[in-house]
Amino acid sequence: MKTVVQAAFLAALAVSSLSTSHAQPAEPGTTAADTMSAGEIKKVDKAAGKITIKHGPLSNIGMDAMTMVFRVKDPSMLDQVKAGDHIRFIAEQPNGQLTVTQMEKQQ
Numbered sequence: 001m002k003t004v005v006q007a008a009f010l011a012a013l014a015v016s017s018l019s020t021s022h023a024q025p026a027e028p029g030t031t032a033a034d035t036m037s038a039g040e041i042k043k044v045d046k047a048a049g050k051i052t053i054k055h056g057p058l059s060n061i062g063m064d065a066m067t068m069v070f071r072v073k074d075p076s077m078l079d080q081v082k083a084g085d086h087i088r089f090i091a092e093q094p095n096g097q098l099t100v101t102q103m104e105k106q107q
Protein backbone atom coordinates (compact mmCIF):
# COMPACT_ATOMS: atom_id res chain seq x y z
CA MET A 1 0.00 0.00 0.00
CA LYS A 2 2.85 2.30 0.81
CA THR A 3 4.27 1.97 -2.70
CA VAL A 4 0.90 2.87 -4.25
CA VAL A 5 0.74 6.08 -2.22
CA GLN A 6 4.32 6.91 -3.15
CA ALA A 7 3.59 6.28 -6.83
CA ALA A 8 0.54 8.54 -6.68
CA PHE A 9 2.54 11.23 -4.93
CA LEU A 10 5.35 10.99 -7.48
CA ALA A 11 2.87 11.08 -10.34
CA ALA A 12 1.26 14.22 -8.91
CA LEU A 13 4.69 15.75 -8.45
CA ALA A 14 5.63 14.90 -12.04
CA VAL A 15 2.42 16.46 -13.38
CA SER A 16 2.87 19.66 -11.39
CA SER A 17 6.53 20.05 -12.37
CA LEU A 18 5.62 19.36 -16.00
CA SER A 19 2.93 22.00 -16.04
CA THR A 20 5.19 24.61 -14.46
CA SER A 21 8.12 23.84 -16.75
CA HIS A 22 5.82 24.19 -19.76
CA ALA A 23 4.38 27.49 -18.63
CA GLN A 24 5.15 30.17 -21.20
CA PRO A 25 5.65 33.85 -20.51
CA ALA A 26 2.95 36.05 -21.98
CA GLU A 27 3.22 36.63 -25.71
CA PRO A 28 5.15 39.86 -26.32
CA GLY A 29 2.33 41.23 -28.46
CA THR A 30 1.70 39.92 -31.95
CA THR A 31 2.25 42.41 -34.74
CA ALA A 32 0.54 42.54 -38.09
CA ALA A 33 3.74 41.26 -39.67
CA ASP A 34 3.27 37.93 -37.89
CA THR A 35 0.00 37.27 -39.64
CA MET A 36 0.94 38.57 -43.08
CA SER A 37 1.29 36.26 -46.05
CA ALA A 38 3.92 36.36 -48.75
CA GLY A 39 3.00 37.19 -52.32
CA GLU A 40 4.26 38.38 -55.67
CA ILE A 41 2.35 40.94 -57.70
CA LYS A 42 1.44 39.66 -61.13
CA LYS A 43 -0.79 42.49 -62.30
CA VAL A 44 -2.10 45.80 -61.02
CA ASP A 45 -5.42 47.00 -62.44
CA LYS A 46 -5.95 50.50 -61.09
CA ALA A 47 -9.05 51.13 -63.22
CA ALA A 48 -10.83 48.15 -61.70
CA GLY A 49 -9.27 48.52 -58.26
CA LYS A 50 -7.96 44.99 -58.41
CA ILE A 51 -4.64 43.27 -58.04
CA THR A 52 -3.42 39.84 -59.13
CA ILE A 53 -1.18 38.17 -56.57
CA LYS A 54 0.68 34.88 -56.64
CA HIS A 55 0.32 34.14 -52.96
CA GLY A 56 1.49 31.62 -50.42
CA PRO A 57 -0.91 29.89 -48.02
CA LEU A 58 -3.38 32.32 -46.37
CA SER A 59 -3.94 30.67 -43.02
CA ASN A 60 -6.43 33.27 -41.75
CA ILE A 61 -8.91 32.43 -44.51
CA GLY A 62 -7.86 28.82 -45.06
CA MET A 63 -6.55 29.22 -48.60
CA ASP A 64 -3.71 27.36 -50.24
CA ALA A 65 -1.05 28.95 -52.39
CA MET A 66 -2.27 30.11 -55.80
CA THR A 67 -2.41 33.04 -58.19
CA MET A 68 -5.63 35.02 -58.02
CA VAL A 69 -7.29 38.42 -58.24
CA PHE A 70 -8.05 40.42 -55.11
CA ARG A 71 -9.90 43.63 -54.51
CA VAL A 72 -8.08 46.21 -52.42
CA LYS A 73 -9.42 48.01 -49.37
CA ASP A 74 -8.05 51.34 -50.54
CA PRO A 75 -7.36 52.13 -54.23
CA SER A 76 -4.25 54.08 -53.20
CA MET A 77 -2.64 50.77 -52.21
CA LEU A 78 -2.28 50.09 -55.93
CA ASP A 79 -0.05 53.15 -56.36
CA GLN A 80 2.58 51.62 -54.09
CA VAL A 81 3.24 48.47 -56.07
CA LYS A 82 3.77 47.16 -59.58
CA ALA A 83 3.96 43.79 -61.31
CA GLY A 84 6.98 41.83 -60.13
CA ASP A 85 7.04 43.34 -56.64
CA HIS A 86 7.27 41.00 -53.69
CA ILE A 87 4.91 41.86 -50.88
CA ARG A 88 3.63 40.74 -47.55
CA PHE A 89 -0.09 41.23 -47.19
CA ILE A 90 -3.25 40.39 -45.33
CA ALA A 91 -6.35 39.32 -47.23
CA GLU A 92 -9.75 39.22 -45.62
CA GLN A 93 -13.22 38.30 -46.79
CA PRO A 94 -15.52 40.91 -45.24
CA ASN A 95 -18.45 40.55 -47.66
CA GLY A 96 -17.55 37.30 -49.36
CA GLN A 97 -15.15 39.23 -51.57
CA LEU A 98 -11.47 38.64 -51.04
CA THR A 99 -9.94 41.99 -50.22
CA VAL A 100 -6.36 42.96 -49.50
CA THR A 101 -6.59 45.02 -46.33
CA GLN A 102 -2.87 45.50 -45.65
CA MET A 103 0.12 45.36 -47.93
CA GLU A 104 3.84 45.93 -47.47
CA LYS A 105 6.40 45.95 -50.22
CA GLN A 106 9.45 43.77 -49.60
CA GLN A 107 12.96 44.85 -50.50
Ligand SMILES: [Cu+2]
Pocket residue numbers: 055063064065066067068
Ligand atom coordinates in the same frame (compact mmCIF):
# COMPACT_ATOMS: atom_id res chain seq x y z
CU1 LIG B 1 -6.02 32.42 -53.37
